[in-house]
Every structure is written in structure tokens, then in C-alpha cells.
Amino acid sequence: MKLAEEIANVKLITDKEEIKKLKGEQLKTHLLAYQMAGAPGLNTINTRTRVNEIRSALLAAIDSLNAGHWRTDVPTLGVQTEEGEVFDLERRRK
Secondary structure (H helix, E strand, O other): OOHHHHHHOOEEEOOHHHHHHOOHHHHHHHHHHHHHHOOOOOOOOOOOOOHHHHHHHHHHHHHHHHOOOOOOOOOEOOOOEOOEOEEEHHHHHO
């Protein structure tokens, strides 16, 4: 599967505890998915950035999303909860 297809199939997790559990390629793919969704503050972060910095940047993006500072045009798959909300990036392509 091509990387672009893989990123398009990622369900964007906004549960901070779940983000903390991501490792390796899953974490890096999620970073790219957040960037694709338009999350602010990720323009200086890339897949070669240290894992702790990627995780911190994603957690800050989630806080910013939950505070209403940015929105994604990706349709949601559920009601937002304190645990997080899941977005389906595949719908963005249609």
C-alpha cells in the first residue's frame, strides 16, 4: 500500500491516552494524518523528529482541536467525548 493511501485510511484519534500508546510507524503515520487534516503547530515536525517531540506536538494539536482553535473538514464518525473523537480521512478524498 502506498503511503498516501495508508494515511488516507487512518482514523484520526483524538484520545490523548491512545496517542501516548502509539509507537514507531503508527505514530509517524498519525503525525502525517494530523498534518493532512490541517492541525496547526506541526509544520516544524516531521517523521524524523524524536518520538517524544512528535507525541507532544500531537497532544498539543488535540488540545487545540478540543479548545476549538481549529477544525478539520474531515467528517466525524461519532459524537465528541472527553475520551476523544474519531475522524475518517477516507471521506475527505470523496
